[in-house]
Amino acid sequence: MIHARGLVQTFHTRQGKKKTEVRAVDGVDLDVAEGEVVGFLGPNGAGKTTTLRMLTTLIKPTAGTATVAGRDIVREPVEVRKRIGYVSQSGSTFSSARAGEEVMDHGMLYGRTKAQVEKRGKELFAELQLDGLWERMPKTMSGGQKRRLDIAMGLIHDPTLVFLDEPTTGLDPQARANLWTHIADLRTRRGATVFITTHYLDEADALSDRIVIIDRGRIVAADTSENLKAQVSGDLVSLEVADPAARTTVAEKLGSIAEPPRHGLPGVQIEGVHVRGRVQRAGRALPGLLASLHDAGVVLDAIEVHRPTLDDVFLTLTGRSLRDAEAGGEDGADDGPASADPTTSDEMKGALR
Amino acid sequence: MTATFWRESWIICRRQLRTALRNPAWVLIGIFQPILYLFLFGPLLKPLVAQLGATNAYTFFVPGMLVQLGIFGAFFAGFSLIGEWREGVIEAERVTPASRTALLVGRLGRDMLQLLVQALILIGLGWVLGMQAPLSGAVLGILLTLAIGGACAAASNALALTTKSEDVMAPVVNVVMMPVLLLSGILLPMTIGPPWLVEFSKFMPVRHIVDAVRSAFAGHASLDTMFWGSAWAALLLVAAVWWGTATFRKENA
Numbered sequence: 001m002i003h004a005r006g007l008v009q010t011f012h013t014r015q016g017k018k019k020t021e022v023r024a025v026d027g028v029d030l031d032v033a034e035g036e037v038v039g040f041l042g043p044n045g046a047g048k049t050t051t052l053r054m055l056t057t058l059i060k061p062t063a064g065t066a067t068v069a070g071r072d073i074v075r076e077p078v079e080v081r082k083r084i085g086y087v088s089q090s091g092s093t094f095s096s097a098r099a100g101e102e103v104m105d106h107g108m109l110y111g112r113t114k115a116q117v118e119k120r121g122k123e124l125f126a127e128l129q130l131d132g133l134w135e136r137m138p139k140t141m142s143g144g145q146k147r148r149l150d151i152a153m154g155l156i157h158d159p160t161l162v163f164l165d166e167p168t169t170g171l172d173p174q175a176r177a178n179l180w181t182h183i184a185d186l187r188t189r190r191g192a193t194v195f196i197t198t199h200y201l202d203e204a205d206a207l208s209d210r211i212v213i214i215d216r217g218r219i220v221a222a223d224t225s226e227n228l229k230a231q232v233s234g235d236l237v238s239l240e241v242a243d244p245a246a247r248t249t250v251a252e253k254l255g256s257i258a259e260p261p262r263h264g265l266p267g268v269q270i271e272g273v274h275v276r277g278r279v280q281r282a283g284r285a286l287p288g289l290l291a292s293l294h295d296a297g298v299v300l301d302a303i304e305v306h307r308p309t310l311d312d313v314f315l316t317l318t319g320r321s322l323r324d325a326e327a328g329g330e331d332g333a334d335d336g337p338a339s340a341d342p343t344t345s346d347e348m349k350g351a352l353r
Numbered sequence: 354m355t356a357t358f359w360r361e362s363w364i365i366c367r368r369q370l371r372t373a374l375r376n377p378a379w380v381l382i383g384i385f386q387p388i389l390y391l392f393l394f395g396p397l398l399k400p401l402v403a404q405l406g407a408t409n410a411y412t413f414f415v416p417g418m419l420v421q422l423g424i425f426g427a428f429f430a431g432f433s434l435i436g437e438w439r440e441g442v443i444e445a446e447r448v449t450p451a452s453r454t455a456l457l458v459g460r461l462g463r464d465m466l467q468l469l470v471q472a473l474i475l476i477g478l479g480w481v482l483g484m485q486a487p488l489s490g491a492v493l494g495i496l497l498t499l500a501i502g503g504a505c506a507a508a509s510n511a512l513a514l515t516t517k518s519e520d521v522m523a524p525v526v527n528v529v530m531m532p533v534l535l536l537s538g539i540l541l542p543m544t545i546g547p548p549w550l551v552e553f554s555k556f557m558p559v560r561h562i563v564d565a566v567r568s569a570f571a572g573h574a575s576l577d578t579m580f581w582g583s584a585w586a587a588l589l590l591v592a593a594v595w596w597g598t599a600t601f602r603k604e605n606a
Contacts, residue, residue, distance in 0.1 A: 056448055081450040092445030094437060097372055105368045109361060109449040153445060 001161050001193045002032035002055060004066035009050050009059065024050040026217035027064070032195060034160075037187055039208030040197040041310065047217040048197040049089065052165050055195075056086045069161050082110065085159035085192075089166045091146065092153045095139035099130070099149055102138070107156035117156060124152040127189075128182055144175030151182060155190075162186055164196040168203060176203075183207055201310040211310070213317060220317045229308040234259050235282035236312075239275045240302035249298055250275045257285050273301070278308075358458075361451040365459020366466075373463060383467055386426070387475035390418050395482065405542055407571075411484035415475060416494055416567040417539045422471050423502030424533060424559065428526050430464045430506040431513030438517060443601075453601040457510060457594065464506040465499050472498055490569040493579075497566050500586035501559065507593035514600040537563050558585040 009025040025047040032038050042048050053059045055068050057077035066073045069083035093102040100121060107117030125134060128148040138146055147167060154162060167183060168176045184207060186192045198204050204211050205225050212222040221228055239254065241247050251268050258277030261267035268277035279285050282305050293300065315321045373379055391411075399410045407413035437443055446456050472495050479486075486494075509526070516522045536543070537559035543551055554560050565582020568574040 058444065058447055078450045081448060084448075086445075086448040088441050088444050088448075090439075090441035090444065092441045094372065094440055094442050096375065097368070101368070101371065105364055106445060106449065108364050109446065109451040111357070111450070 001034050001036070002030055002066070002068050002195065004028060004030040004051075004055065004064065006064035007051060007054055007061050007066060008063040009047075009054060010062045023217055025054070025061075028214070028217070028219055030055075030066075030212065030219070030222075032193060034193055035187065035191060036210060037184075037194040037196070037208045039204035039211045040195060040214065041201070041204040041211055041314075042197075042199065042214035044199055046214045048199075048214055049165055051214065052163055052195075052197055056084060056163055057081055082157075083159060083161060085154035085157070085162040087147075087150050087154040087162070087164045087167060089169065091138075092150050093138045093146075096137055098134070099136050099138060099141070100125070100134035103149070103152050103156055106153050110157035112157060120156055120158070121152065124155055127185075128152055129178075142175070143171050144178060147171065147175070147179055148182065151179075155186075158190070159192065161193045161195070164194065166197055166199070168198070168200065180206060201314075205310055213314060215314075215318045221313070225310065228310070228313045230281060234278035234280040235308055236306040237277055237279045237282050237286065238304040238306070239300055240273050240304075241275060241298065242273060242301050243299065246298045247273075247275055249296055250293065250300075251277075253289060253292055253296070253298075254279075257289060358452050358455050361455035362459040362462060365446070365451075365456055366462035369460055369463040370466070373467070383426075383471060384474060387418065387422060387471050388478065390421075391415075391475065391478050391482065394418075405545060409483065409485050411479050411482050412486055412570055413542075413567070415479040415484050415486070416570040417563060418475060419472055419494060419498050420501065420537070420559070420563050420566055421534075421539045422475065423468055423498040424505050424539075425530065426468060426471070427464055427502045427505035428509050428530060430460070431509030431511075431522065432519060434460070434510050434513040435517060435519055435522065438514065443514070447601070454594070454598045456601045457507060457597040460510060461503050461506050461594075461597075465503050468499060468502045469495070484570075485572075486570040487572045490572050490574065493569040493574075494566040497562055497569070497582055497586050500583075500590045501562050504586070504589035504593040507590070507597040511593070511597040511600045532557065533559050536560060539563055542567075558589060561585045 007025055007028040007030075008023065011022045011024055013020055013022055028047070028051055030051075040048055040051070050059070054061045055066060055073065057068075057073050057080050060074060068080045071079040071083070073080055092106075093099065100118075103121040103124070104114065104117045107120065108114065112120070122134065125131060128151060130145060130148055130152065133141065133145060133149075138149060141149065151164075151167075154164075164183065168179050171179065180203070183194065183196065186194050194207075196203075196207060209224065210222065211225050211228060213220050213228075237254065237258070239250055241250050247270050251270055254275055254277045255268045258268050258279050268275065270276075286303075286305070290300075290303075311321055391414075395411060395414055398405075398414050402408065402410045402413065405413060434443070443456075447453070476484075476486075476491050476495070512522055512525060516525065534540070536554045536557040538544075538554065539559075543554040543560060546554070561578075561581040562585055563582075565574070565578050565586075568578050
């Protein structure tokens with residue numbers, strides 16, 4: 001469904017007199033198969049939205065090629081647009097228009113007849129729990145309702161490939177959980193291929209078959225959530241040992257099966273009564289460890305195993321935790337309309353002066 | 354210019370009209386603007402008519418007002434586009450296969466329709482107040498006004514999508530509007546000015562359009578005046594639509 005090679009997008013920003021080139025996306029390769037749900041994960045400013053805007057033909061890549069839904073994004077943008085649905089981060093409906101009219105007009109721009117879009121629109125409103133909101137103005141809707149309306153807009157022409165850009169940002173937990181079920185339905189009920197960007201780990205984890213991680217404009221990993229976690233981090237094993245003398249023995253034994261220290265992750269560590277280390281597929285490795293500790297005469301007080309999170313994955317891949325990357329991601333490369341605004345207006349102001 | 358193009362333009366235009374008509378304040382302002390000008394400014398010109406080289410105050414005044422409505426109303430058209438852009442409407446339209454020119458032309462349709470209604474009110478009232486103008490001249494004048502109005506609306510939309518900020522756009526519009534107002538002879542004919550000002554104002558394209566509209570209303574249009582007025586109106590319209598389409602195509606957010 002999506003095949004991208006070497007996608008690059010550079011922006012020019014101006015700070016005072018200095019003009020700098022920002023490589024928001026720096027050589028992205030992507031492959032998404034039909035029927036897949038792929039989560040595109042990365043901190044703010046990593047280049048997610050920019051990549052998405054290239055794939056949806058909203059901006060032209062500076063370099064690189066991509067086919068989306070079988071058509072080339074540069075040579076046949078109109079053919080790509082006919083086949084894809086796009087649910088943008090910034091919303092898609094005018095706040096003082098009527099919800100139903102917005103959906104119908106949107107569908108008619110895809111060449112559908114009025115009767116077709118009215119029927120399809122009303123079906124979508126029912127499916128997306130928007131019953132009774134056909135005549136409502138988006139400005140009077142809740143955040144969750146508005147997002148579902150955006151999804152209805154994106155689905156009105158029954159696309160086979162749906163792009164969702166940060167669909168749950170800013171929603172409360174219930175609305176979020178609710179939206180997840182609707183996103184999951186995209187594939188289960190209509191067989192669509194789904195490409196979803198997010199900076200929430202749990203969202204990528206919960207929704208997607210496969211996760212592609214992007215950082216600083218480059219793809220750093222692409223695999224299933226399980227494999228990513230298994231390959232990279234291992235499970236965190238925490239053993240509680242009351243006897244201080246026994247802790248070194250425990251650390252030694254754990255060290256024989258644990259991951260050596262690398263990147264941002266430490267190796268086996270002793271912290272107070274706890275001995276901690278990361279072990280590949282700990283569920284399988286632990287019985288052996290327990291047996292050998294028993295043979296060595298060590299008594300464990302407690303044992304805990306934490307499955308790795310995608311945050312651990314991100315940490316191992318980039319040496320930074322996702323949260324740090326967010327805090328440090330001041331950039332402006334990941335431009336929703338809002339964050340791109342200052343650049344343009346500064347340029348204008350500069351020109352006026 | 355295929356059927357699809359006009360269909361897409363109509364979808365956009367209808368959507369815009371619906372939003373505009375739901376806001377009664379704008380409808381009323383649109384209607385009262387020409388009325389206020391006519392009743393509150395028209396009488397001031399009456400005693401001055403002879404000095405201006407005209408015989409009928411309204412025959413002289415209405416065409417100027419017409420062009421002014423066309424230009425100034427249209428220059429503000431882009432401000433509503435910034436609001437739409439902020440809410441993601443432009444992006445949602447750009448992700449559809451619709452022609453980028455249709456996205457612009459649909460909006461121009463709304464602006465030109467509003468202008469047409471205002472023009473009809475203005476001219477109708479002008480006739481009531483004693484304007485003497487041939488019907489053919491009035492029609493010609495309206496056509497020229499719609500062309501320059503469309504051009505200004507397209508330019509305003511392009512400017513809106515380039516600046517994406519009311520704060521930046523407002524001063525730019527003002528900077529552009531001042532010379533247009535002063536040099537095009539909308540309020541007073543340039544011909545009463547000193548020679549240097551007359552010569553200088555010839556560089557202002559809108560002046561030629563105002564001259565053409567005014568002479569069409571007066572019923573003594575020379576071929577030369579009409580040619581330059583129409584040529585400038587057409588040229589500005591084409592250039593502005595081209596610029597507007599380019600910004601809808603790019604909109605490099």
